[in-house]
Amino acid sequence: MTDRRIPESMQAMVLERTGRDLVLSEVPVPEPGPTQVLVEVGACGVCRTDRHIIDGELPDPALPLILGHQIVGRAVATGSAVDVAIGSRVGIPWLGHTDGTCRHCLRGRENLCVAPEFTGYTVDGGFAQYAVADARFCFPIPDVYDDAHAAPLLCAGLIGYRTYRKCGDEVDRLGIYGFGAAAHIVCQIAVHDGKEVFAFTRPGDSAAQEFAAGLGATWVGGSDESPPEKLDAAMVFAPAGPLMVSALRNVDRGGIVVSGGIHMSDIPSFPYADLWEERTLTSVANLTRDDGVGLLELAPEVPVRTSVEVYPLEDANLAIAGLVSGETQGAAVLVPQRR
Ligand SMILES: [Zn+2]
Ligand SMILES: [Zn+2]
DSSP: OBOTTOOSEEEEEEEOSTTSOOEEEEEEOOOOOTTEEEEEEEEEEEOHHHHHHHTTOSSOOOSSEEOOOOEEEEEEEEOTTOOOOTTOEEEEOSEEEOOSOSHHHHTTOGGGOSSOEEBTTTBOOSSBSEEEEEGGGOEEOOTTSOHHHHGGGGTHHHHHHHHHHHTOSOOSEEEEESOSHHHHHHHHHHHHTTOEEEEEESTTOHHHHHHHHHTTOSEEEETTSOOSSOEEEEEEOSSOHHHHHHHHHHEEEEEEEEEOOSOOOOOOOOOGGGTTTTOEEEEOOSOOHHHHHHHHHHHHHTTOOOOEEEEEGGGHHHHHHHHHHTOSSSEEEEEOOOO
């Protein structure tokens, strides 16, 4: 099925070589394969992982590459095996494909698939006017969100949600290190669930601390501070290894520290006494489709309100810089011009 108005070429922000800025380019509109959907991109979120890919910190990106893995768009064409209505709204996340046959997929842990594809990394993503994706890995988007406000749910929200669930059910006092896009979403879910949230920001970042307090955090402070009480769990969203050790020292016996990032600086060594008494130090990787369904059902119930800064597509480099410097409160989203 095809919508007749699809042009032959489109604008995209392209990573030609790692270590370079993205370049505004005119490239062919991709054609959907049998299991794929072609969407006209309404909005695409920017993620710290995009910075890691640009900087060459993740191996073997599919250059030249269109980044972007938090895509909201409308289906304009579909492959023969796809049951998505033309015109319907589709969310495209980081997990673009799995083999479905490896031991991890068979155990329901497709996030750990040994032969995955990732949107905006091993296959082209959504920093463009159009994008294709395997329809089996896409999600319907709740009506209450417009494109720009839905986009951050697709990585910041999903990874935040998986990190939050990894903390377990026995959590009353929850620490969050790094109060960016993921934290601002998961903080609302945690408060909704009756948790006390302790938000740790860059030391002296009063704007981020006010932002966290406004979203219901019980306590806010710098990442060099200790909370007034020991935490049951802590989530680390900033890519700084030393924070894992700080967080570990601030969790109570039996507590857990979970990193939500795909890349992090080295974790310094620490005394075994900090891990002793059944403390856990772990990470989450990627997402499963169950995570997506769960979050997109839960978000309108909470309701999660995403805070977004909208940039035109051609300002992708600026948007990424704002995210990394901490200037952006909440999430940064690119909105391409309609053709
Ligand atoms: Zn991401
Ligand atoms: Zn697999």
